[in-house]
Amino acid sequence: MINPSTSGWIDKFFYKQKFSEQTVAETAESFYNKVRDTGFIYGHIISFETQNAIPTKGWFKEEISKVALLNTLFGVFVVTKKEFDSEKFISEAVAFYNQMNPQGFNLFKKILPKNNSSLTLEKIIDERVQTNDSIISKNFSHLVTNALLFMDVLAFRQYLIHGAIPEKYLKKFEETIVNIVTLALxxxxxxxxxxxxxxxxxxxxxxxxxxxxxxxxxxxxxxxxxxxxxxxxxxxxxxxxxxxxxxxxxxxxxxxxxxxxxxxxxxxxxxxxxxxxxxxxxxxxxxxxxxxxxYSNPVKHFYDQTTQSVVTLISRNKNRLVKEIIQSKELMLLLAYSTRRDLDEKEKKKVKKQLLDICKTVPSLTIFLLPGGSLLLPILIKFIPTLLPSAFNENLDNDD
Incomplete structure (x- = not known):
């Protein structure tokens, strides 16, 4: 199984799919219909159009978007070039994104290592699927950001045909989309x-x-x-x-x-x-x-969407998190109390401070240190006791 957040996932993707064993029979019409069926056109991806199924249980939305963007870019490469050469595709995709330099997108000039095209493409795709909004509004903008990713696919097709992105192609496309949406509404x-x-x-x-x-x-x-x-x-x-x-x-x-x-x-x-x-x-x-x-209840929806993301993040870093918590006897005791009664303000401040200190030591948990991240701490605090309930009970028994 591939992990889109781990280095080397693109090479593993192509190794698992074995595209070289297939024959080229895709048409532009069948390609578009399949892409639309996956939800990629609508910005809500429900599946991948691949030879071999890819399980996504426990994945973040951004991880699903990464694989979907890679697979769709490769799909238009196949339709346009009539071949399944993954190495050539990766090389072409990196060259394409190096030419595509939208406002505020300086990443493409900084990406390393330059001698490994697949790792470079991983970095580009990772940046490409990110929204520029705060944690709170990110869930709402994700739909449109993803829907507009199909413009990358269409621009890539133009690049493959002409060897370059036509001048102002992406600018014209964006303006046309917003114009059409405005008129439609x-x-x-x-x-x-x-x-x-x-x-x-x-x-x-x-x-x-x-x-x-x-x-x-x-x-x-x-x-x-x-x-x-x-x-x-x-x-x-x-x-x-x-x-x-x-x-x-x-x-x-x-x-x-x-x-x-x-x-x-x-x-x-x-x-x-x-x-x-x-x-x-x-x-x-x-x-x-x-x-x-x-959107009718943004607070509830934000909480529902974010809770699952936080739980997934904690689960992936469970061992490191548990180790850090166990080393702090005071934090263990306070978290144990939180399962049986409401903590007072002083206790809450202690828990918040110590948890944020722990998050600083675990790279994947630095999300809690970002603007708006403190709003996610209650979710973290609520979920932690399920990681090691027996240890919490022992602390309470000893305290009694």
């Missing part, structure tokens, strides 16, 4: 609390341009002639459909907007019908798992 009959949020999430996730809301006034002013590939056109329609779905209903005027968009892009009406059906089926099935659609 403007024509909705039933406005919801999600509409402004979605626009804000898209605007917060763009990396290549400073977008102005005033830059688009009406449908006729949309400039879509720049996009000539079927993958680009289908993606734009699916993104618009996702935006319109926010109230759970695609009304006649909204469907008409999608058909207008398809006509302008020279895409068949049949695709629009299938897009609406697929988007409705996917979001209806997975709505409870998608942060954007749970």
């Amino acid at each position: 403007r024509i909705k009959s039933n406005k919801t609390q999600y509409d402004d949020l979605l626009i804000k999430l898209f605007e917060a996730s763009i990396r290549y341009s400073k977008f102005s809301k005033d830059s688009i006034q009406n449908f006729d002013s949309l400039q879509l002639d720049y996009f000539t590939n079927e993958l680009e056109k289908k993606y734009l329609i699916d993104i618009a459909g996702m935006a319109l779905w926010s109230d759970g209903i695609i009304e006649n005027n909204e469907a008409y907007f999608l058909h207008q968009l398809a006509e302008k892009l020279k895409i068949s009406d049949d695709f629009v019908t299938l897009s609406i059906e697929h988007t409705n089926a996917f979001i209806t099935k997975h709505k409870k798992e998608i942060p954007y659609f749970n």
Whole structure:
């Protein structure tokens, strides 16, 4: 099993999948349909389109996104180049990202080691799937940041064909997506609390341009002639459909907007019908798992989403954490008391200080030291007693 947070995972991914033993038979249409089925287009990944299944139990969202981005980039490489050479793909992907240098993205100039392409690509992908928001808002922006990752795939296709990313390609794509989403939401009959949020999430996730809301006034002013590939056109329609779905209903005027968009892009009406059906089926099935659609109670949703992430993080570092806690008799005693009564303010401060000191010694737990990290400490404190309940009981018995 691969671990996307451990060095060498890309080489292990290709070794496990054994792509070289397969034949090239993928078409652009089948590739897009499979990618959409995984949820990658919508920014909520539920599976990978791979030869051999990849178990993801206990993975973080970012880890799932890493593998999905790698696999989708490789998929478009196969479709475009008609070959399964993983080494050539890795080399091309690194060269592509070295050329792609969005605002605020200086990582690509610093990545080491330069003599190992797969490790370099790991570093790039790791940075690429991260949102730039605080811990609290990260769960909400993750959906859109992931949905826009398909732009990387489309830009990579352009790079493979032309040997370079066409000038202003990514900037034009970002601006077009935000323009389409803004226009789509403007024509909705039933406005919801999600509409402004979605626009804000898209605007917060763009990396290549400073977008102005005033830059688009009406449908006729949309400039879509720049996009000539079927993958680009289908993606734009699916993104618009996702935006319109926010109230759970695609009304006649909204469907008409999608058909207008398809006509302008020279895409068949049949695709629009299938897009609406697929988007409705996917979001209806997975709505409870998608942060954007749970925004009505952001505090509860943040807690639910974050609790699982913290529990996974603690479980992975269980041995080191337990060792550090056992060395502090006072902390052990206070945590034991916390399972039977509420700690007073002085005790809470002691627990917080000592736990933060421990987190400084465990690299993976430094998340608790970041802005907003202190909000996660109650989750950590609540979960710790389950790691070694017998030790806590012994401390209480001895104290009595």
